[in-house]
Amino acid sequence: DGGITQSPKYLFRKEGQNVTLSCEQNLNHDAMYWYRQDPGQGLRLIYYSQIVNDFQKGDIAEGYSVSREKKESFPLTVTSAQKNPTAFYLCASNQGREQPQHFGDGTRLSIL
Amino acid sequence: SQKIEQNSEALNIQEGKTATLTCNYTNYSPAYLQWYRQDPGRGPVFLLLIRENEKEKRKERLKVTFDTTLKQSLFHITASQPADSATYLCASAPQSGGSYIPTFGRGTSLIVHP
Numbered sequence: 001d002g003g004i005t006q007s008p009k010y011l012f013r014k015e016g017q018n019v020t021l022s023c024e025q026n027l028n029h030d031a032m033y034w035y036r037q038d039p040g041q042g043l044r045l046i047y048y049s050q051i052v053n054d055f056q057k058g059d060i061a062e063g064y065s066v067s068r069e070k071k072e073s074f075p076l077t078v079t080s081a082q083k084n085p086t087a088f089y090l091c092a093s094n095q096g097r098e099q100p101q102h103f104g105d106g107t108r109l110s111i112l
Numbered sequence: 113s114q115k116i117e118q119n120s121e122a123l124n125i126q127e128g129k130t131a132t133l134t135c136n137y138t139n140y141s142p143a144y145l146q147w148y149r150q151d152p153g154r155g156p157v158f159l160l161l162i163r164e165n166e167k168e169k170r171k172e173r174l175k176v177t178f179d180t181t182l183k184q185s186l187f188h189i190t191a192s193q194p195a196d197s198a199t200y201l202c203a204s205a206p207q208s209g210g211s212y213i214p215t216f217g218r219g220t221s222l223i224v225h226p
Contacts, residue, residue: 004155033213040120042201043156043216058213090155097205097212098144098163103155 002027006091006104012112013078013085021076021107023091032074033092033101036060043090049074078109086110114140116204118217126225131189133220135202138183142204145185146214147176150199159200160187164207192224 004025013019025032031050035043045058049068063082068074074093078085088108092101115138125131135145144163148156162169162178162185169176175188189196199221203214 006155035216040218042116042218045213048213092155098161100146100148100158100161101156101214103157105155106153108153 004091004093004102004104006089006107008107009105011107011109013109014112016080018077018079019109021078021089021091021109023074023076023104024072025074025091025093025102026072027093027095027102028071029093029095029102030071031094032068033094034058034064034066034074034076035090035092037088037090037106046076046089114138114206114215116202116215116217118200118202118220120218120220122221122223124223124225125192127193129192131192131196131222131224133187133200133202133222135185135187135204135217136183137185137204140206141180143207144204145176145178146203147174147185147187148201148203148216150201150219156201189222192222194224194226197222197224 007022033048034046044060046064047066049055052071055068065077088106090106091104094101117136146161147159150156160176162176173190177186199219201219203216205212205214
């Protein structure tokens with residue numbers, strides 16, 4: 001079945017540590033996205049990529065980095081510069097301007 | 113600035129009734145509105161899309177309306193069931209200018225009581 005796979009489901013970060021969240025899709029979509037969701041908040045866009053080897057900052061990119069070396073993969077690194085990383089992180093993909101986004105089941109990141 | 117807003121209070125209804133959820137937008141004209149369902153600990157799942165030149169869309173027990181005068185979209189679930197209990201998100205992007213990437217509302221929690 002086609003879809004988006006995020007791993008791990010739960011992740012813990014120590015102070016000063018960088019952590020990387022994985023996102024893989026087999027939908028053959030060009031565009032991929034990373035969102036952050038906090039309790040009672042809407043989804044906030046961190047980074048997005050419309051094509052391989054290209055990506056743009058979203059509304060809250062500070063403290064995060066991404067890469068898009070393959071069409072299927074869009075990993076997100078939460079760096080030590082992100083002072084409040086505890087949140088639910090969602091990866092999505094779509095094909096076309098109005099097309100609905102397909103989401104993974106998220107990674108919940110907490111601080112140790 | 114562009115805003116998309118949903119009622120933050122949970123909607124509690126009895127099984128069999130129609131649930132109606134509201135999505136309001138300000139300071140822009142959406143090209144479309146999308147509705148998603150999100151269960152706890154899961155990613156959102158797409159339900160319906162309605163474009164700015166459409167008044168109504170239906171899919172099984174779901175109906176979405178788009179009123180550009182009221183700047184509002186309504187999402188209806190008829191003959192609601194406890195399994196419909198979830199958070200429902202609306203999302204939209206402007207017709208022109210700005211980003212084509214949709215902005216999401218905070219979501220409204222629906223609780224259907226048996």
